[in-house]
Amino acid sequence: MENMENAGDEISSLRKMIAEYERLYRVENAPAISDAEYDRLLRRLRDLEDAHPEFYSADSPTQKVGDDASSGFEKRAHLSKMLSLDNAFSFEDLKEFDERLRKAIGSSKSLKYVVEPKIDGAGISAVYENGRLSRLLTRGNGSVGDDITRNASVIKNLPFELKGDNIPEILEVRGEAFMANSEFDKFRARQEAEFAKSEQAQFEGQEDEKSPKKLRLYANPRNLAAGTLKLLDKEILAERSLLANFYSIGKIEGAEILFQSGLAKFLKSLGLPSVNWYAIAFGIGEAYQKICELDKERGTFDFNTDGAVVKLDDMSLYSLAGWTSKFPRWATAWKYKPARAKVRIYDITLQVGRTGAITPVAELEDAQKEGERLPVLLSGTNVSRATLHNFDEIARKDIRIGDVAEIEKAGEIIPDVVRILPECRKENSESYAAPKYCPKCGSSLVRNAGEAVLRCINPECPEQMRRRIVHFASRSCMDIDGLGDAVVSQLASLGILKNFADIYSLNADDLYKIKNFKQKSAENLLLAIQDSKKRDLWRLIFGLGIPYVGERAAKDFALAFKSLDSFMNADMKALSDISGVGERIIFSVLQFFKSGENLRIINRLRESGLNFKAEEASQSAVFGGKIFVLTGTLSSMGRSDAKRLIESYGGRVGSGVSKSTDFLISASESSSKLDRARELGVKILSEDEFLAMLKEAEVSAGFGVKSDEKPKIAKKENSFLQNSSGQMSLFDF
Numbered sequence: 001m002e003n004m005e006n007a008g009d010e011i012s013s014l015r016k017m018i019a020e021y022e023r024l025y026r027v028e029n030a031p032a033i034s035d036a037e038y039d040r041l042l043r044r045l046r047d048l049e050d051a052h053p054e055f056y057s058a059d060s061p062t063q064k065v066g067d068d069a070s071s072g073f074e075k076r077a078h079l080s081k082m083l084s085l086d087n088a089f090s091f092e093d094l095k096e097f098d099e100r101l102r103k104a105i106g107s108s109k110s111l112k113y114v115v116e117p118k119i120d121g122a123g124i125s126a127v128y129e130n131g132r133l134s135r136l137l138t139r140g141n142g143s144v145g146d147d148i149t150r151n152a153s154v155i156k157n158l159p160f161e162l163k164g165d166n167i168p169e170i171l172e173v174r175g176e177a178f179m180a181n182s183e184f185d186k187f188r189a190r191q192e193a194e195f196a197k198s199e200q201a202q203f204e205g206q207e208d209e210k211s212p213k214k215l216r217l218y219a220n221p222r223n224l225a226a227g228t229l230k231l232l233d234k235e236i237l238a239e240r241s242l243l244a245n246f247y248s249i250g251k252i253e254g255a256e257i258l259f260q261s262g263l264a265k266f267l268k269s270l271g272l273p274s275v276n277w278y279a280i281a282f283g284i285g286e287a288y289q290k291i292c293e294l295d296k297e298r299g300t301f302d303f304n305t306d307g308a309v310v311k312l313d314d315m316s317l318y319s320l321a322g323w324t325s326k327f328p329r330w331a332t333a334w335k336y337k338p339a340r341a342k343v344r345i346y347d348i349t350l351q352v353g354r355t356g357a358i359t360p361v362a363e364l365e366d367a368q369k370e371g372e373r374l375p376v377l378l379s380g381t382n383v384s385r386a387t388l389h390n391f392d393e394i395a396r397k398d399i400r401i402g403d404v405a406e407i408e409k410a411g412e413i414i415p416d417v418v419r420i421l422p423e424c425r426k427e428n429s430e431s432y433a434a435p436k437y438c439p440k441c442g443s444s445l446v447r448n449a450g451e452a453v454l455r456c457i458n459p460e461c462p463e464q465m466r467r468r469i470v471h472f473a474s475r476s477c478m479d480i481d482g483l484g485d486a487v488v489s490q491l492a493s494l495g496i497l498k499n500f501a502d503i504y505s506l507n508a509d510d511l512y513k514i515k516n517f518k519q520k521s522a523e524n525l526l527l528a529i530q531d532s533k534k535r536d537l538w539r540l541i542f543g544l545g546i547p548y549v550g551e552r553a554a555k556d557f558a559l560a561f562k563s564l565d566s567f568m569n570a571d572m573k574a575l576s577d578i579s580g581v582g583e584r585i586i587f588s589v590l591q592f593f594k595s596g597e598n599l600r601i602i603n604r605l606r607e608s609g610l611n612f613k614a615e616e617a618s619q620s621a622v623f624g625g626k627i628f629v630l631t632g633t634l635s636s637m638g639r640s641d642a643k644r645l646i647e648s649y650g651g652r653v654g655s656g657v658s659k660s661t662d663f664l665i666s667a668s669e670s671s672s673k674l675d676r677a678r679e680l681g682v683k684i685l686s687e688d689e690f691l692a693m694l695k696e697a698e699v700s701a702g703f704g705v706k707s708d709e710k711p712k713i714a715k716k717e718n719s720f721l722q723n724s725s726g727q728m729s730l731f732d733f
């Protein structure tokens, strides 16, 4: 039994750690640990919380349901809730599931189960009305998903019309959209070819520069599938190809399906793709056997499976079995252990990021062939490096140079060092000491309070400057096509590019100094640089590379301050008025604009004629000048997001209902505000009505995708690492 105090401490430190990893993943698109490691931490936290309910907190990461909502897509409610499944990691977990279920339905006999593969894809829900596909939604938060119907054609085996004589009037089917492994291999080959092209110009002797890019080059098929469903760019969409597999029914009218074991056949009779592999098991012991059989076979499937699903066969018992707040009680998901391999860590190298963060990377070789520096083969790919994330992780796992370690790959292409094998440790091995000096410029490294990372804070660190220029020109910022890592590296080492303001002084002669650079490329690059001057203000703010200011914060600032100058002049008070902007960001912004060097660079950007102003907020007829008040909790977005949206269309948000209130957005059955609104005759909007108004304003303002600008969604390496379950608001267009 764990000591109470220790458990409390561990719970609170796990919560902090998980929240920070989630933030890095979601907000900064810089995952610091693998999904598998994240799951392990979350599971540890859940176990501790279960054992110590006295530490319950509604803010715990275990209490939050993931959400894949993103911008550019309309929100729609599912006809019936789309729940996820609870996980089983051991036979004990399975037995507990079986016992709970038998108790709930009052059965003392063995239950009949169906076991099927759990495809590692993105959850989708398709609704057919009288046989026609009427909408396709993502899982979203389980109640409301993104309407991705316009992208349905990317799922090649998804029928727009059902077939057969047994077509239900309404059919809501749930499944996974995924990219077949063979398709993913082709995709990776294309990416590699692109990578090789940009690599051609790479300098010799900068071999370590390839690695960070390579580490982020590939996504896993799951993230790629999730990103593909949300593509706004038809051209990119046309190059992709996904498949779907349906495994359950949400709502059905005009037909009846009684047994899970008959579902696949039923769906196939309608022309819907469904599982080809399933097994029937009597009792949980037999279900476990089937899970093991499936484990042997799943390697031959053309898609990734991360587990098996065990479902009660008799669907008439589902309502009796019931649901918890998050999961149905009649099904559970078995998680297979990811593939592992033994490696020797022959070195730990260091990378310097654009904000000076130092990332340790393990250099790996096949443990069987010590000293030969051969990569190890793990689930079909050669692995020679793994990120160690940060120095706390190294200390936590006591990773040392020369150690033999187990690495694993869950869904990811990037492997994770799971554990060190102490029995293989050499006698003379020493603990790894975190570096004191920047490997690139030699200045002392600093660790900020509350942070896991070590940073080089030398503003003139050449590596940071190079990375900052790359970031500024990247697709997610100023989007200067042709100014990638390789070109920036060359121009930086020639002394032509010292900071990103220098980009706008580049001329053709400078560009001809780049190895193998053709005239046409130089012309195109100069045009792209000119073109980038018109970019939206938020792109410029993001591109400045202010520490902790990610894309989301940059958009918030652009919206709130309307111009770079008012943003630069904003004081503590003005910055803290923006919801969602924390102390750390505020401090970082204030620091950034205190630096004479930064101000000098910004002035040069101004002189080069870059756009420093946000586009005027689109006054919408429905929102302009109107006063809104909110009551209750909206299911589709947070209060601050709703506020921002209303304000972005020229409306205002008041705190209490008065005679001057135009609308009360009510997401609660009863509240004093609701009573007051009725009394005063204020128009009351339901959440759906509010969403419809937003939609209308969005259309009339031409919001979302602007005609002169291609949507920037997941084309390049890094964006694939975006979290598919990241909670983003409608506002994040």
Ligand SMILES: [Zn+2]
Pocket: 352, 438, 439, 440, 441, 442, 443, 456, 457, 458, 461, 462, 463, 464
């Ligand atoms: Zn440095």
